[in-house]
Amino acid sequence: MPYLVRPLFSGPLDLVGDVHGGLSHLQSLFEKLGYDPQGHHPSRRLIFLGDLVDRGEDSPGVIQLVRSLVNENRAQCVMGNHELNLLLGKERPGNEWFYGKEQxxxxxxxxxxxxxxxxxxxxxxxxxxxxxxxxxxxxDLRVVHACWDSSSINELREQKEAAVFLRERNKINKAPILATNDRTLRALIDQNENPVKVVTSGLEQAHKGPPFVAGGKQRKTTRVAWWAGYKDPQAVVFGHYWRSRTPLERLSVVPSPFGDEDNPFSPLGPLNNAWCVDFSNGHRAEEALRRPERRDTVACLAALRWPEQEFVLA
Ligand SMILES: [Mn+2]
Incomplete structure (x- = not known):
């Protein structure tokens, strides 16, 4: 089995944000990008940023399609926190489909x-x-689901199985976690001192303000806008952070690390070389149910074309 940090395809790429089971959205994205319905293109290849599954209409169908593209060497895919949760056997709101249950x-x-x-x-x-x-x-380019944190990435270079290494680090973190009664500090050690968690769901910090519920859990910590301190020369592309094509109409209850005024299509970070490609497709099915009167959903599926640095939405 190969290591958890691997070489990225050479050549022109289309980097696809969090699909979250939206098979029909993925198919219309393929069409807009000039791929055939199977995901084939004469001169380009696909990179999936993780969170293929949960909440959308057809997670099994998305897996089947992406798996065959990966097997044909026409696509690469990194693991997201939603894949990781299923590997760990966790039942969470949105992943009922895996256990044969309705949501x-x-x-x-x-x-x-x-x-x-x-x-x-x-x-x-x-x-x-x-x-x-x-x-x-x-x-010239790095890809990760949530956070490119160099020290976490370097530890992962010597590891081969995400779930195994995550559990190993959970055991090591047990003593420092039990050494404090501060629940926020406990949560921060558990997240930030585990490289598998850092790269799949990001660095966190103490949340200033009332606690909020996300993913079925009460949160006292919130996401760090790590890209604001990203100064490496290699561009980095990631998903995970629930962007909105119209930032004033955010759908997620998770406090936004982007701020209200951001232009969601411009690059992030001090070197303008960090790109978030998650446009909240995981909220799309729910949005359509809650606001049936709207023709277009705020949530959509996005791809970033490389080297063109252009967004395509579907
Ligand atoms: Mn995610």
Whole structure:
């Protein structure tokens, strides 16, 4: 089994943000990018930024499509926190499909239409997730789901299995966590001192303000805008952070690390070489149910073309 940090494809790329089960959105993105319905292009290849699954209409279908592209060497995909949670056997709001169960909004009559996974296919899906790298790199470009933190990435260069290494670090972190009664500090050690968690769900800091609920858990910590301190010459492309194409109409309850005034299509960081490509497709099915009167959803699926540095939305 190869290491968790691997070489990124050479040549022109289309880097696809968090799909979250939106198979039809992925197909329309392919069309806009000039790929055929199978995801083939005569001169370009696809990079998926992780969080292929959960919340959308057809997570099994997205996995099937991306897995065959990866096998044909036409795509690469890094692991997101949603794949990681399933590998760890965690049940979270949005991943009911994997366990063969329906997902409802708070109102139990609001069923989110989703394809469910037959239990006979669970181990196949786990096998695919377990084969994914955590980061990809080449001379001019780096790819990760949530956060390019050099010391975390360097530790991952010597590791081969994300779930195994995550559990190893959980054990090591147990003593410092038990040594404090401060619940915020405990949460920060648990997250920031675990390289697998850092790269798949980002660095965190103490949250100033009332606690909020996200992913079914009460949070006392919030996401760090790590790209604001990213000064490496290599460009970095990532997903995870729920951008909105219209920043004043954010959908996520998670406090935004971008601020209200950001232009979501301009590069981030002091060197203008960090790019977030997650445009909240994970909120799309819920948004369509909650606001049926709107023709267009705020949430969408995005790709960043490289080297063109152009966004394409679907
Ligand atoms: Mn994510």
């Amino acid at each position: 409802f909004l708070e109102d139990p009559h609001q069923l989110l239409p989703q394809k469910l996974l037959p239990s006979s296919l669970q181990s196949q899906v786990e096998q695919f997730f377990n084969s994914l790298p955590l980061a990809l790199e080449r001379e």
